[in-house]
Amino acid sequence: MTQKRAFVTGITGQDGYYLTRLLLEKGYDVRGIVRRTSSMSRRRIDQLKDEMPDCADRITMQYGDVTDAAGLIRIIMELEPDEIYNLAAQSHVRVSFDKPAYTQAANTDGCLNLLEAVRLLNQRKPVRFYQASTSEMFGGLPETVPQSEKTPFHPRSPYATAKVAAFHHTMNYREAYGLFACNGILFNHESPMRGENFVTRKITLAAARIKEGLQSGIALGNIDAQRDWGYAADYVEGMWMMLQHDEPEDFVLATGEAHTVREFLQEAFSRVGLDYQDYLSIDSHYFRPTEVELLCGDARKAREVLGWEPKTSFSELVQLMVDHDCELARQERAFHDLGRPAQAT
Numbered sequence: 001m002t003q004k005r006a007f008v009t010g011i012t013g014q015d016g017y018y019l020t021r022l023l024l025e026k027g028y029d030v031r032g033i034v035r036r037t038s039s040m041s042r043r044r045i046d047q048l049k050d051e052m053p054d055c056a057d058r059i060t061m062q063y064g065d066v067t068d069a070a071g072l073i074r075i076i077m078e079l080e081p082d083e084i085y086n087l088a089a090q091s092h093v094r095v096s097f098d099k100p101a102y103t104q105a106a107n108t109d110g111c112l113n114l115l116e117a118v119r120l121l122n123q124r125k126p127v128r129f130y131q132a133s134t135s136e137m138f139g140g141l142p143e144t145v146p147q148s149e150k151t152p153f154h155p156r157s158p159y160a161t162a163k164v165a166a167f168h169h170t171m172n173y174r175e176a177y178g179l180f181a182c183n184g185i186l187f188n189h190e191s192p193m194r195g196e197n198f199v200t201r202k203i204t205l206a207a208a209r210i211k212e213g214l215q216s217g218i219a220l221g222n223i224d225a226q227r228d229w230g231y232a233a234d235y236v237e238g239m240w241m242m243l244q245h246d247e248p249e250d251f252v253l254a255t256g257e258a259h260t261v262r263e264f265l266q267e268a269f270s271r272v273g274l275d276y277q278d279y280l281s282i283d284s285h286y287f288r289p290t291e292v293e294l295l296c297g298d299a300r301k302a303r304e305v306l307g308w309e310p311k312t313s314f315s316e317l318v319q320l321m322v323d324h325d326c327e328l329a330r331q332e333r334a335f336h337d338l339g340r341p342a343q344a345t
């Protein structure tokens, strides 16, 4: 049997790392696009190649951008992938208020560009498409909790409005052209690969660096916001399961448990034996013009139809992130002690 080919946008991001790892383990060839940037953004994928040297020749990368429709069509028609995972996005909610037009270009038009390419390829051979939709589309109003596939959308940021439009494009291409196109509506998922300016990673890095004497405090915004935090490695398995299902459908992936940012802080700092209250300051810079107060998902459909379940608890997630960042902080400390410049994390 010939090996399955997957095309992954957003391969250099957190989910790109875990999904590529899973696809390689399952025997796929994986092609990803990477944006041209002045400094290299392939850190996570380079690490994956080091971790899986026997599979490294099954990952290929080429320059590309989801806003470049013609480029995507060229790549997809040449590659003829069996599965396409659209993970590419300007994924930071706070930043989307500063860059609304770019956020829409990447998060909505990028999805539409891919759907057009999928529509073309599908005339030649069957192809399956995954769109990275998000719990942010629900808006987190308390009366909607827990949020499921049936909950109405109430987007509260340019990020969320752009993702709602992409959600509807995906659904419409499925209905209009019979494409195998699915929306995964994923609640927050985190890991040691999480970007440093999302709140969980900002906290675990701070706890670890404060412990090592490399940082004196942490400034945050709204610490009363509540999120349903899971582990990214568990969630990419759900993405893959959606594309193996008989029918193209939309699925919520969530743990069903909500915690405040304050609880995350408490858990992370106590893991390193510190009291977060001694180091925390509140900075209005990190507040958003409209906040999503409470996200807590109902993933019953994914459990019953796909057999998907999160395997990692909130405490386990915090621990594995803190322990990873403690190791990084110890290395950084060792470099300092040697009188060398600190290594970027």
Ligand code: NAP
Pocket: 009, 010, 011, 012, 013, 014, 015, 016, 033, 034, 035, 037, 041, 064, 065, 066, 067, 086, 087, 088, 089, 090, 091, 092, 106, 110, 132, 133, 134, 135, 185, 186, 187, 188, 189, 190, 195
């Ligand atoms: P991430 O770490 O921020 O990764 C985003 C990826 O998209 C990066 O590889 C980035 O490339 C790439 N990208 C951005 N703009 C692009 C463009 N114009 N063309 C091509 N690539 C572009 O995000 P993540 O946490 O892995 O999330 C993956 C996807 O799931 C995103 O669509 C996000 O919106 C969605 N999502 C995430 C969560 C979550 O909790 N993590 C929950 C629900 C949905 P660079 O490396 O060059 O920046």
Ligand code: F7E
Pocket: 091, 092, 093, 094, 134, 135, 136, 186, 187, 188, 189, 197, 198, 199, 200, 202, 219, 220, 221, 222, 223, 225, 226, 227, 261, 286, 287, 288, 291, 292
């Ligand atoms: O914020 C609050 C902030 O930026 C979580 C993305 O992956 O998940 C993510 O979006 C909460 C918010 O994630 C700081 O106001 C307080 O209430 O880590 P975050 P997010 O906005 O939930 C969804 C599902 C996605 O789809 C997105 O792509 O934490 N908060 N103080 C802060 N947040 C940040 N970033 N930094 C702070 O200093």
